[in-house]
Amino acid sequence: MTDAQDKRYDVLVLGGGAGKNIAADLARAGRSVALVESRLVGGECPYFACMPSKSLLRSARRGETWEHAVARRDEVTRHLDDAPTAAEMAEAGVTVIRGRGRAVRPGVIEVDGTEYGYTDLVVATGSEPVIPEVEGIGDVPTWTSDEALTRPDLPRRLIVLGGGPVGCELSQVYAAFGSQVTLVEAADRLLAAEAPFIGDLLADELRRTGADLRLGVSATRAERTESGLRLYLSDGGHIDADRILIASGRRPRVADLGLETLGIRPDPKQGIAVDVTCKAVTDAEADADGGTTVWAAGDVTGAAPYTHAANYQSRIVVSNVLGKRREADYRAVPRAVYTTPTVYTVGVSPVSATGLELLSAGYDLSDTPRATVENDDRGRVELYADRARGVLVGAAAIGLYAEGWMSEITLAIRAETPLSILTDVVHAFPTYGEAIEPVLRELAEQL
Numbered sequence: 001m002t003d004a005q006d007k008r009y010d011v012l013v014l015g016g017g018a019g020k021n022i023a024a025d026l027a028r029a030g031r032s033v034a035l036v037e038s039r040l041v042g043g044e045c046p047y048f049a050c051m052p053s054k055s056l057l058r059s060a061r062r063g064e065t066w067e068h069a070v071a072r073r074d075e076v077t078r079h080l081d082d083a084p085t086a087a088e089m090a091e092a093g094v095t096v097i098r099g100r101g102r103a104v105r106p107g108v109i110e111v112d113g114t115e116y117g118y119t120d121l122v123v124a125t126g127s128e129p130v131i132p133e134v135e136g137i138g139d140v141p142t143w144t145s146d147e148a149l150t151r152p153d154l155p156r157r158l159i160v161l162g163g164g165p166v167g168c169e170l171s172q173v174y175a176a177f178g179s180q181v182t183l184v185e186a187a188d189r190l191l192a193a194e195a196p197f198i199g200d201l202l203a204d205e206l207r208r209t210g211a212d213l214r215l216g217v218s219a220t221r222a223e224r225t226e227s228g229l230r231l232y233l234s235d236g237g238h239i240d241a242d243r244i245l246i247a248s249g250r251r252p253r254v255a256d257l258g259l260e261t262l263g264i265r266p267d268p269k270q271g272i273a274v275d276v277t278c279k280a281v282t283d284a285e286a287d288a289d290g291g292t293t294v295w296a297a298g299d300v301t302g303a304a305p306y307t308h309a310a311n312y313q314s315r316i317v318v319s320n321v322l323g324k325r326r327e328a329d330y331r332a333v334p335r336a337v338y339t340t341p342t343v344y345t346v347g348v349s350p351v352s353a354t355g356l357e358l359l360s361a362g363y364d365l366s367d368t369p370r371a372t373v374e375n376d377d378r379g380r381v382e383l384y385a386d387r388a389r390g391v392l393v394g395a396a397a398i399g400l401y402a403e404g405w406m407s408e409i410t411l412a413i414r415a416e417t418p419l420s421i422l423t424d425v426v427h428a429f430p431t432y433g434e435a436i437e438p439v440l441r442e443l444a445e446q447l
């Protein structure tokens with residue numbers, strides 16, 4: 001085994017999704033940096049997650065053929081070629097180490113038998129799909145989002161297991177291109193953590209796209225049949241299909257990283273606990289070890305499983321590694337689902353708000369002139385304010401382009417802009433953004 005002192009870096013980054021930004025920024029700031037990546041430099045988002053799913057959703061919206069949509073998707077993901085991104089890393093001065101990294105002792109990572117030393121370690125290993133405990137699921141044809149977003153085949157009959165963001169986006173994709181989609185969700189509605197109107201309106205849309213929704217039932221058993229597979233449900237029913245797309249959640253990728261040797265004990269569901277500076281919480285003895293620091297960013301922290309949140313945490317890590325203390329604030333991290341119409345929620349959800357006296361008001365997009373112009377009256381926006389402080393703390397919307405016209409609400413929540421100022425903001429006519437004005441006025445009157 002090579003001596004770790006021979007291959008020593010100021011900073012080692014494990015995982016090249018959000019981790020690649022950290023590596024490049026720190027290298028540009030003059031640190032010696034190595035990035036360890038076991039799959040593709042760039043992480044999941046550009047190749048297996050956000051980008052291919054958004055490309056397929058766009059193609060579905062435009063009524064393209066499946067073949068065209070797949071060709072376009074594969075162009076968007078550069079046919080899974082990470083050479084240009086790896087070259088960008090090299091240009092920034094980052095050494096890219098291909099392979100799976102794991103900690104062997106404080107200050108040392110091992111990749112395929114070679115040891116590398118570090119002063120700062122950043123763990124950015126992302127998350128992985130959870131395979132639900134359904135008897136027989138391992139014996140029938142299944143996909144996770146990885147296959148659903150890279151394969152060229154269009155299953156004739158597809159069961160989508162789970163009605164979270166992955167299940168909703170991919171049900172709309174496959175139903176739009178002609179698969180006979182049945183979505184099974186254990187909760188009573190889609191996107192169950194959000195305001196109820198969101199899941200209800202989205203369910204109407206998915207049904208309109210052609211999907212059959214089985215809400216409030218879970219899968220109990222799967223078996224192979226002559227024509228494909230059969231999935232049994234908790235309500236006594238069953239569904240016959242050719243394939244199951246598992247979209248039943250993800251968990252932080254923390255297994256077999258040797259984190260315990262660094263005094264880090266991640267919760268398998270919550271991931272690596274970090275403080276406000278994104279420094280990993282370690283045992284007292286590990287802290288006393290001194291000399292090295294472990295940071296974490298992205299899905300592995302369980303903080304907010306979105307690329308924009310991972311990128312935000314990356315900026316927090318970079319700043320703190322460079323000695324400029326910066327604290328993360330998660331009050332206004334958007335949660336968008338890019339179906340048509342789009343779901344955009346941010347801040348507190350009325351479903352889980354505790355310890356706040358929430359004021360709420362809402363408005364149907366059908367009442368905006370823009371809905372007439374677009375000939376599309378789908379959607380609604382609701383805003384939630386903290387009565388005690390007179391500021392917005394949460395928002396939920398579903399509607400065309402909601403990811404655009406709701407961003408001002410993200411700023412309002414983050415900046416704690418008083419309602420008295422928000423009610424004085426002018427929106428262009430005719431935009432869906434005008435829907436926000438009556439909601440704000442109603443909230444201000446309730447104060």
Ligand SMILES: Cc1cc2nc3c(=O)[nH]c(=O)nc-3n(C[C@H](O)[C@H](O)[C@H](O)COP(=O)(O)OP(=O)(O)OC[C@H]3O[C@@H](n4cnc5c(N)ncnc54)[C@H](O)[C@@H]3O)c2cc1C
Nearest residue numbers: 015017018038039043044049050101126298299305306307
């Ligand atoms: C289908 C789907 C669609 C999504 N769409 C969106 C979207 O539209 N918008 C959005 O904001 N978010 C979306 N997300 C979530 C988004 O993909 C993640 O939040 C984001 O990729 C997290 O970035 P990350 O850097 O933490 O992890 P990742 O992107 O997963 O990167 C982690 C990297 O670490 C590598 N790695 C793991 N272990 C090791 C190891 N031991 N050694 C070396 N390398 C290792 C992995 O190979 C991987 O490349 C979507 C997710 C899915 C599944």
Ligand SMILES: NC(=O)c1ccc[n+]([C@@H]2O[C@H](COP(=O)([O-])OP(=O)(O)OC[C@H]3O[C@@H](n4cnc5c(N)ncnc54)[C@H](O)[C@@H]3O)[C@@H](O)[C@H]2O)c1
Nearest residue numbers: 132162163164165166185186218219247248249305336337
């Ligand atoms: N647009 C985006 O930003 C975007 C898109 C896709 C995914 N993501 C992120 O990726 C992560 C994973 O998304 P996801 O949708 O897989 O997870 P999720 O945890 O959000 O949803 C999974 C759903 O599956 C259901 N479920 C679990 N087991 C079941 C069973 N046996 N039978 C029936 N239903 C079952 C759960 O009740 C839950 O509603 C999320 O954190 C999400 O935020 C983001």
